[in-house]
Amino acid sequence: MKSYFALLVLILLNSCNFSEEKKETQPKDTPITIVNPPKLTLQQANNLAQLPMHCIQVEYPNKLNQVLGNAAFLKEPKVLHPAFYGCFDWHSAVHGHWSLVSLLKQFPKLDKAEAIKKMLLENMSKENIALEIAYFDDKENASFERTYGWAWLLKLAEALHTWETPLARTLENNLEPLTQLIVEKYIAFLPKLNYPIRVGEHPNTAFGLSFAWDYAKAVNHEQLLASISKRAKAFYLKDENCPMLWEPSGYDFLSPCLEEAALMKRILAIADYKAWLNTFLPQLKNKNYSLETGKVSDRTDGKLVHLDGVNFSRAWCLNAIAKDLPEYKHLENIANQHINYSLPNLVGDSYEGGHWLGSFAIYALNTVAK
Secondary structure, X not given: XXXXXXXXXXXXHHHHHHHHHHOOOOOOOOOOOOOOOOOOXXXXXXXXXXXXXXXXXXXXXXXXXXXXXXXXXXXXXXXXXXXXXXXXXXXXXXXXXXXXXXXXXHOOOOOOHHHHHHHHHHHOOHHHHHHHHHHHHOHHHOOOOOOHHHHHHHHHHHHHHOOOOHHHHHHHHHHHHHHHHHHHHHHXXXXXXXXXXXXXXXXXXXXXXHHHHHHHHHHOOHHHHHHHHHHHHHHHOOOOOOOHHHOOOXXXXXXXXXXXXXXXXXXXXXXXXXXXXXXXXXXXXXXXXXXXXXXXXXOOOOOOOHHHHHHHHHHHHHHHHHOOOHXXXXXXXXXXXXXXXXXXXXXXXXXXXXXXXXXXXXXXXXXXXX
């Protein structure tokens, strides 16, 4: 009986030790390496512009994600999506256009500025956008690209709205009917979504709401803002101790925990946000907090290369959290580490990463504190 009791005690102790090992710990006195903040220069912009330029008008390979109502739906990608047919899939084509708009806004003297403008005008014509709307109007594809592609469409619309040039007005006006359709879809869908989607890929709810919020703020769309705020609070306000140790999953290009934290930074008043964040991710306040970058084993694998994306998206979330909060300024260094790790891998990369990662890099670089 005594030996049985001793064995039971040993098992319990080992179980406790295993549990302790799984807890997230942070070094108390380990020196933090300060890295140089990455900067989007004209040279870098010219390099990054190559990626969307080499794909927004490249039809194949192509992943349609289409639901077929009947044989009549079998059409070429450019026929189905005359505006956003390139870059392997619809959402990548959309944020490829966003990339070019973003780079032109910041660097009007890009080497291939005129060629870029020509491509944007060709793709985003009124006629092409009307056909994109017709695709969404098909009952079999009403939920197409919900909500990842929707979010990037609104990010494109926001970029055009905040760009004061005649080209931007033309493109914004051409895109406007599709923009409004996506806004209507968000407002109709959000009350039906009873539970948030907490994954590190396209369906992530927090990411979709963040970009939609940015658009709504830019154009002062009160109904969309109210809808997002209501659902975000219902989904996330009571969340505690998000398990960062579970991230990233093998195919992640978004951080479920950090995307949620970045969204709530947009939604909540500062005092409320700091109290919420201290409960949701208390470890972020530790000035010795560290976060290992996502490691990519094969950049020719379309799924494994997602981890370069997670490095960029973590960076933009960390910068959003740290902005105007001095007690979280140390997170900017972690963001810089993540960008610097993946940025050199983009230009000259395989099409698996090149068709989309440039957009993630540009957006992350745009969030770096000046």
